[in-house]
Amino acid sequence: LNSVFRIFGKSDLIVSDNGPPFNSQAFVDYARQMKIELKKSPAYSPESNGLAERGVQTAKSGLKKLMADPKYGSCKIPELVEVFLFSYRNSYCQALGCSPASKIYILH
Structure with missing residues (x-):
C-alpha cells in the first residue's frame, strides 16, 4: 500500500x-x-457493495468483447487485462465528466 x-x-x-x-x-x-x-461490506452480500459489483460487470463485459475480437485472438488473459485497463482508464466517464486517468492525474 x-x-x-x-x-x-x-x-x-x-x-x-x-x-x-x-x-x-x-x-x-x-x-x-x-x-x-x-x-x-457484509459477508455473502455482493449487492451491498454495488459500486464494486458494477466494476466487476464492466471488466467481465470488456474482457469478453476483447476475447471475441480476432485482433486479440493470440493474446493471453494478462495482456487482455492490460488492454482493457488502458481503454477503460482513458475513456470518457459520464459520472466523472472526464476519463478516470484525467481525474486521477488532474488533466482536465
Whole structure:
C-alpha cells in the first residue's frame, strides 16, 4: 500500500470484503498507524457493495468483447487485462465528466 499511496496519495477510508488479507492483524495495525478507517461490506452480500459489483460487470463485459475480437485472438488473459485497463482508464466517464486517468492525474 505504501507504494500505491506514494503515487496516488493516502486514502482516509478502505472498503473491503471480509477476505483474509483484510482481516489480518498486520493490516488492521497498518490502517490504525496510518489513520485509515476500515469498512467492511457484509459477508455473502455482493449487492451491498454495488459500486464494486458494477466494476466487476464492466471488466467481465470488456474482457469478453476483447476475447471475441480476432485482433486479440493470440493474446493471453494478462495482456487482455492490460488492454482493457488502458481503454477503460482513458475513456470518457459520464459520472466523472472526464476519463478516470484525467481525474486521477488532474488533466482536465
